[in-house]
Every structure is written in C-alpha cells, then in structure tokens.
Amino acid sequence: MGRTNNFLGEFEQMVLLAILQLEAGAFGAAISGVLEARADRRVSRGALYSSLDRLERKGYLRWELEAATSARAGQPMRRFEVTPEGLSALRASHEAWVNMTDGLEDVLSPRVP
Amino acid sequence: MGRTNNFLGEFEQMVLLAILQLEAGAFGAAISGVLEARADRRVSRGALYSSLDRLERKGYLRWELEAATSARAGQPMRRFEVTPEGLSALRASHEAWVNMTDGLEDVLSPRVP
DNA sequence: CCCGCTGAGTCTACATTGCCGACATGATGT
C-alpha cells in the first residue's frame, strides 16, 4: 500500500489543474498546450502520459476514449477528467500553498513599484 | 549535466517558503514546525535535511552555524537563508501556480456557501 | 498506388526528489 503520506507531486498538481482548466476537452495534446501556455512548461509526451497514468492508478483521474471526429488525425483520443478524490487532493495542496505563502505576497511578486 | 529544466519539487517549495516565513530564525526544528503548523505536514529530520542539502547544492539557499545560546540544547545550529536564486525560482513556481489556478477558485475552495 | 509525414498514445529506462530510521555528538542536570 501507499503507506503514510500521499501528497501530490509538483508536476502532478499542474497536470490535474490543466485538466480542470480544460473542463470537458482535456485530451493529451490540449493538456500539454495548457501547461505550456499557462505555466511556460514544455514536457515530452512520455513525461505527460506517465504522470497521467500514475494519477489514474491513484484514483485521482479517469478517462474514456473519444473517437476523434475532428479535422486531421483519426485516432481515438483519451479524454481525461479529475475524480472527486483528485479534486480533494488538489484542494489540500491548494490550501497548503495558500497557508505557506500567506504574508509573503510582497516577496513573491516581481517588484513592480 | 543537469541542464534543461530545473523546477522546484513540491516539498522543496514548501521548505523554501518555510524559511522565508521564519525570516531570520530559520533553523531546522523551526522549519519543520512551520511545515507542520501551516501545511499540516510532518516530516522526519532526515527528509528535511536531505532536501535542505539539495537545495543548497543547487544554490537556492545557504546557511551558517549559529552557537545555540538558548535555553536547552547547546549544539551549534544551522541557520538557513534563501538566496536570490532561490527566491526567483520560488517566484517562478508562484507565477505558474497562479496562472494554473486562475479561474478555478470556486472549484478549489471547500464549498462554504 | 505506395511511401513517408504527422498526430495521438505506449513502453522502457534512468535521473531527481521525497522520506525514513539508525547513528553521532555535545551540553545538561542529577
């Protein structure tokens, strides 16, 4: 069993957040698109999918195949979705972050006088 | 060599933030105290110090010995401090977090209608 | 037609982080 603590890793948080941002259109490429656009972070497909799979094993997300009817590309795609467990793990991370950064706003924002 | 990306891990962020919170009194025990109080996270000394040491190797923090004059305990203690590099790494994490959570406030806060 | 390109996903392997628990050390107080 997992044993003691089970916190979300840094990248796992990002991935889960990206899925939430995408609402219903969270498939592979879109997720890495959000990651790059919002977090300025480029990851290889391997990196992304292995995290996605681990997150699934932990019950934090689920997915279903979606026949790609869109323009180019005819492959079935996986559409991801955060589970309630995933959401509450994310909330815990969020709360920890908020508590830890409380009072440090000035230090953490780039100086813009 | 290390090269490519160098993002802070989840725990590394917490540790750096704890040091910032403590201003000038950031020594071992105090750091894990903040971690527990603010992030509800308990870690063993080994866990803490190994992260601290890695952070130092990466140039994100420095420390100096401090003769413990306080009540009990007479050992020299290490007083930690975040370097400018550490601070900017933290700012990057902070910005990524802000961008990724933008628009998800409702979803991320515990329902308290 | 056939062939190579492309996009979505899979697999394998390795580097970094996270996390202990056991040990070392020195000051204290009894």
Add this chain to the structure above:
DNA sequence: ACATCATGTCGGCAATGTAGACTCAGCGGG
C-alpha cells in the same frame, strides 16, 4: 559519570519527473 535530549549526519529505498524511441492509422503528393 551517565542517561537524556536536542541537533545534525548517513546510506539507502520508494515515488516522481522526464526523455526518446516505437506503434498505428489516415493523408497527400509523386
């Protein structure tokens, strides 16, 4: 002295992060 307590140190194993090479199926040009 000796047990004790607070700090750090060590070595190692588990979990996370990350790449890159490989598969598969349609598309389009020669």
